[in-house]
Amino acid sequence: MKSKGIDTAIKEISSQNNRFVWNDGVSYVFLMNMDCRMLAHPIHPEMTKSNGLLETKDVNGKPMFVDFINAAKKGKGWVKYDWTVPGKDVSKPKHTFIYRVPDTNYFVGAGFYVMAPGEFY
DSSP states (O other), rough: OTTHHHHHHHHHHOOSSTEEEETTTTEEEEEEESSSSSEEEEOOOGGSSSOOOOOOOHHHHHOOOHHHOOOOOOOOEEEEEEEEEETTTTTTEEEEEEEOOOTEEEEEEEEEEEEOTTOOO
């Protein structure tokens, strides 16, 4: 973002075949702004069509995007919630690290799913 600009970052992060997607799409980076608008998401591009995700909740009713914004306001932080595993019909606990890009209105997030011992996706 700093060297090539926001438009290039959105294009790169939006691609399912980018360097920020790994583990067969189970792990990825997404990009949002402080108005809670998803700007780039390689796995759920439909989320970028929404004007804001503040009211969106996880499968247990937790408004995790509120926590994303709160972590971004602090500069960075971890958010725990439940989310559907990409390509699977199952939700698992997920831990996402939020990092606000300094001196901007943007933040990125990337997380991992908590699996049972021996469970892999």
